[in-house]
Amino acid sequence: MFLFRGDFGCLLYTGDFRWETTSDRAKLARTTLLNALNDGGVDILYLDNTYCNPSYDFPPREFAAQQVINIIVSHPDNDIIIGIDSLGKEDLLLHIARVLKIKIWVWPERLQTMHLLGYDEIFTTKTSLTRVRAVPRYSFSVETLEGLNTMRPTIGIMPSGLPWVVKPSEGNDNLFGSLLTSRYNKSRCAESGWLQTDKSNGSLGSIERFHKYIYSVSYSDHSSYSEIEKFIKLVQPGNMKGIVSSSTCYVDPVYYFGRLCGVNQPVQNLRQKHKRKERDEMSLANKSSFSRSISTELARKLVRNMKVKFVRTQASRVSACRRIRCGAKILEDDYSD
Known part of the structure; x- marks a missing residue:
């Protein structure tokens, strides 16, 4: 996090963060933040609103x-594929390597990143040294896992705050693709029988399995909704803005948490603001359409007028030529007596 103070006030920028309260590391972070604030208020909070819903x-x-460890241990004869991004989830991979005392395969570019972070002995690009591989998220799919299983038994693990759901095609029970979806869609999957539950992990509860080769684990480096709420209650900012605007699940944090800070903008006002914006956009679109129709009609009239003038000019020229050439021209001959 970054804390700025000056004539502009006090600004707190969270960046990507988890506000967990269960570990010693989280308690240290809380103490450090409160000491930095020094009982002072935060005027504007720039918040990681990835899961502000x-x-x-x-x-x-x-x-x-x-849960990830339990999945790996319960499949001792399988290769393991873990879908990750080009940056992030390092703590998860380190935890797996240290608990199971194994190396983890990563692709060459990711290995360079790990070396820059100081993890030289844990990661490798040699598949013969480990059965656990971390692969780019974009290559993690049902088709990939089905192809790998034609060569060796393989399972995939998708660690994400968004549940990884597989849906069947219409009129066919065969699973063909995958998508990220919200809890609402996930519950519908359960009702439809797509969602399976693996209760082999005992006291830790159930692990969600959306395909015979795919497990979904709710692991994220972004704060959950309840953690965001706890953080805002602690900081009590005067105003706040979300730093993630391109997310498909984007929600302005003021919408849910404006009541927890000094923002004089209740939910109803925020909704009215969005409605006014939509009306303005529709009005602008209608005006543009009307202007385009007027411009088009004017252009058509100009073209018609030009055609009429051109035809009249052509007609006048033809008439003049006809008048000149009309009748017989009499030539006078000179006769000598």
Whole structure:
């Protein structure tokens, strides 16, 4: 996090963060933040609002990481594929490597990143040294896992705050693709029988399995909805803005948490603001359409007028030529007597 103070006031920028309260590391972070604020208020909070929606509530990372360990241990004869981004989830991979005392395969570019972070002995690009591989998220799919299983038994694990759901095609029970969806869609999958539950992990509860080769684990480096709420209650900012605007699940944090800070903008006002914006956009679109129709009609009239003038000019020229050439021209001959 970054804290700025000056004539502009006090600004707190969270960046990507998890506000967990269960570990010693989280307690240290809380103490450090409160000491930095020094009983002073935050004028504007720039918040990681990736999961600023009640649909996204998931357990702490320690819990989710243990679920990943349990999945790997329960499949001793399988290769393991873990879908990750080009940056992030390092703590999860380190936890797996240290608990299971293994190396983890990563692709060459990711290995360079790990070396820059100081993890030289844990990661490798040699597949013969480990059965656990971390692959780019974009290559993690049902088709990939089905192809790998034609060569060796393989399972995939998708660690994400967004549940990884597989849906069947219409009129066919065969699973053909995958998508990220909200809890609402996930519940519909359960009702439809697409969602399976693996209760082999005992006291840790159930692990969601959306395909015979795919497990979904709610592990994220972004705060869940309940964690965001706790953080805002602690900081009590005068105003706040979300730093993630391109997310498909984007919600202005003021919409849900404006009541927890000094923002004089209740939910109803925010909704009215969005409605006014939509009306203005529609009005502008209608005006543009009307202007285009007027411009088009004017252009058509100009073209018609030009055609009429051109035809009249052509007609006048033809008439003149006809008048000149009309009748017989009499030539006078000179006769000598």
